[in-house]
Amino acid sequence: MAEPRPGLALRFQRRFLAARPLCSLPWPELEQSLRTAPDSALLADILHKLESTAAEPLDELYEALADVLKEEEESTHCYKNYLLPSGECVSLCESTALISGGTTGLLTWEAALHLAQWALQNPGLFRDRTILELGSGIGFTGIAICKTCQPGTFIFSDCHPRVLRQLRENIQLNGFIPEPDVTCSTQTESQGQEVEGQNCQNPKVIVAELDWGSVTEKQLLGLRADVVIAADVVYDPEIILALIGMLQKLSTSRADRKAPEVFIASTIRNPDTYQLFQAELDKAGIRWQVIPAHSSCNFLYDVQPDVTILQLFI
Numbered sequence: 515m516a517e518p519r520p521g522l523a524l525r526f527q528r529r530f531l532a533a534r535p536l537c538s539l540p541w542p543e544l545e546q547s548l549r550t551a552p553d554s555a556l557l558a559d560i561l562h563k564l565e566s567t568a569a570e571p572l573d574e575l576y577e578a579l580a581d582v583l584k585e586e587e588e589s590t591h592c593y594k595n596y597l598l599p600s601g602e603c604v605s606l607c608e609s610t611a612l613i614s615g616g617t618t619g620l621l622t623w624e625a626a627l628h629l630a631q632w633a634l635q636n637p638g639l640f641r642d643r644t645i646l647e648l649g650s651g652i653g654f655t656g657i658a659i660c661k662t663c664q665p666g667t668f669i670f671s672d673c674h675p676r677v678l679r680q681l682r683e684n685i686q687l688n689g690f691i692p693e694p695d696v697t698c699s700t701q702t703e704s705q706g707q708e709v710e711g712q713n714c715q716n717p718k719v720i721v722a723e724l725d726w727g728s729v730t731e732k733q734l735l736g737l738r739a740d741v742v743i744a745a746d747v748v749y750d751p752e753i754i755l756a757l758i759g760m761l762q763k764l765s766t767s768r769a770d771r772k773a774p775e776v777f778i779a780s781t782i783r784n785p786d787t788y789q790l791f792q793a794e795l796d797k798a799g800i801r802w803q804v805i806p807a808h809s810s811c812n813f814l815y816d817v818q819p820d821v822t823i824l825q826l827f828i
Contacts, residue, residue, distance in 0.1 A: 590609060590610045591607055591608065591609055591610065591620075592607075592608060592610055593605060593606070593607055593608075594606050594608050594622070596622075596627075596654065596658070596813055598634065598658055598661065598662060599634060599812060600634070600661070600662050602661045602662065604654055604657050604658050604661065604688060605684075605687050605688060606622065606652055606653065606654060606657075606684050606687070607652070607680060607683060607684055607687065608620065608621045608622060608652060609621045620651070620652060620676070620677060620680055621651075621652065622651065622652065622654045623651070623745065623746040623781065624746070624781045624811075624819040624821060625745040625746040625779040625780055625781045625819075625821050626651065626654050626655045626745040626746060626779070627654065627655075627811050627813040628745075628779055628811050628821040628823070629655050629743060629745040629777070629779035629823065630654060630655045630658040630659065630813070631811050631812055631813065632777075632779070632805070632823060633655070633658070633659050633663060633743070634658065634659075634662050634663065637662065637663040637664065639663075639741060639775070640659055640663035640664070640665045640741060641663060641664045641665065642664065642665070642666045643665055643666055643667075643740040643741055644665070644666055644667040644668075644669070644737070644738055644739050644740045644741070645659065645665045645667070645668045645669065645739065645740070645741045645742075645743065646669045646671065646737055646739035646741070646742045646743075646774070647668070647669065647670055647671060647742075647743050647744065648671055648724070648726075648742065648743070648744035648747060648757075648760070649671070649672055649744050649745070649746070649747040650670040650671055650672050650681055651672065651677060651681070651745075651746075652677065652680050652681055652684050653670060653681045653684045653685055655743065655745055656668055656670050657684065657685065657688050657690070660688075660690060660717050660719065661688070664716070664717065665717045666716075666717055666718065667717055667718040667719075667720065668717050668718070668719055668720070669720045669721075669722055669737055669739065670685065670692075670719070670720065670721045670722070671721070671722040671723070671724035672723070672724065673723060673724060673725045673726075678721060678723060681721060682721050685719060685721065690717075690719045691719065692719050692720060692721045693718065693719065693720045693721075722737070726753070726756040726757055726759065726760040727756045727759070729760065729763065730763070731763045731766050734763055734764055739764070739774045740774055740775070741774055741775045741776075741777070742761075742764060742774045742775070742776045742777070743776075743777050743778070743779075744777075744778045744779070745778075745779040745780075746779070746780065746781055747778065747780075748778065748780045748787065748788060748791045749780075749781075749783065749784075749787065750787070751787055751790055754787075754790060754791050754794055755794065757791075758794050758795065758798050758800070761776065761798075761800060761826065761828050762798060762800075762828065764776070764828055765828040773827075773828045774828075775825070776825065776826040776827075776828055777805065777823055777824070777825055777826075778823070778824050778826065779821060779822070779823045779824075780821065780822055780823075780824070781819045781820065781821050782819075782820045782821070782822060788822075795826065800826055800827065800828055801826070801827040802824045802825065802826050802827065803824070803825050803827075804822060804823070804824060804825075805823040805824065805825050
């Protein structure tokens with residue numbers, strides 16, 4: 515039988531048992547629970563029983579519950595290795611839960627795998643160019659491109675703080691050193707040129723905090739993207755307009771006024787949402803065409819999802 519974590523047992527005994535009579539919680543029963551119950555379940559049960567008897571739990575008990583929940587959430591991560599056709603490997607720390615920390619961005623989704631495979635089959639599109647990835651998540655597609663397609667600069671971007679933190683860690687895990695923190699609200703063309711000379715690694719890697727709803731054309735101009743990619747960003751009707759607004763700003767984000775090439779991969783989970791995206795593209799005057807995708811993906815071993823890659827002409 516597994517022993518309880520000493521920290522929880524000692525904290526409970528010293529700070530709680532010494533201060534409260536536990537007539538409703540006999541010690542033998544409590545001791546058994548400490549040895550068998552998950553920490554958060556045990557603490558939550560104790561709090562519930564005390565509240566039902568009008569007893570006032572110690573603040574330390576609530577703090578202990580918060581600490582344990584944080585530890586248990588952090589334990590829902592694992593390391594995954596993806597073998598690329600080149601023989602190189604992408605290693606990622608991922609969440610084992612679909613939703614973690616209030617976001618779905620802490621694991622690798624199917625469209626990211628398909629987009630990476632398509633990119634690896636078309637390396638010339640990325641070689642020596644500046645690539646901006648929207649909604650990078652924890653980084654699989656971008657890291658795969660950096661390892662095999664020889665981009666000049668790769669800009670990973672997202673807006674969720676926890677996702678950005680995990681993204682930076684995964685980039686470093688794979689041997690790349692991100693430039694100093696870049697926020698699109700402060701990045702300008704001149705700053706981008708200044709950063710460019712600070713690191714001679716090839717490719718240069720940047721992690722940018724990018725909010726589609728608030729970023730301006732001037733801020734995007736500083737990134738000077740030649741190619742824009744995204745995977746699994748068309749999943750919620752409420753963000754489609756913000757995404758399309760972002761694409762419209764990108765259409766004038768180059769100093770030479772030449773719009774970047776744009777490729778968006780989507781897993782069609784809800785046909786209505788995907789059709790809404792296409793309809794809003796038409797309404798905004800953004801032309802699109804379907805890029806033929808291979809029916810299989812080297813990185814997927816289960817049933818193949820319905821993934822489509824669109825090239826947008828902004």
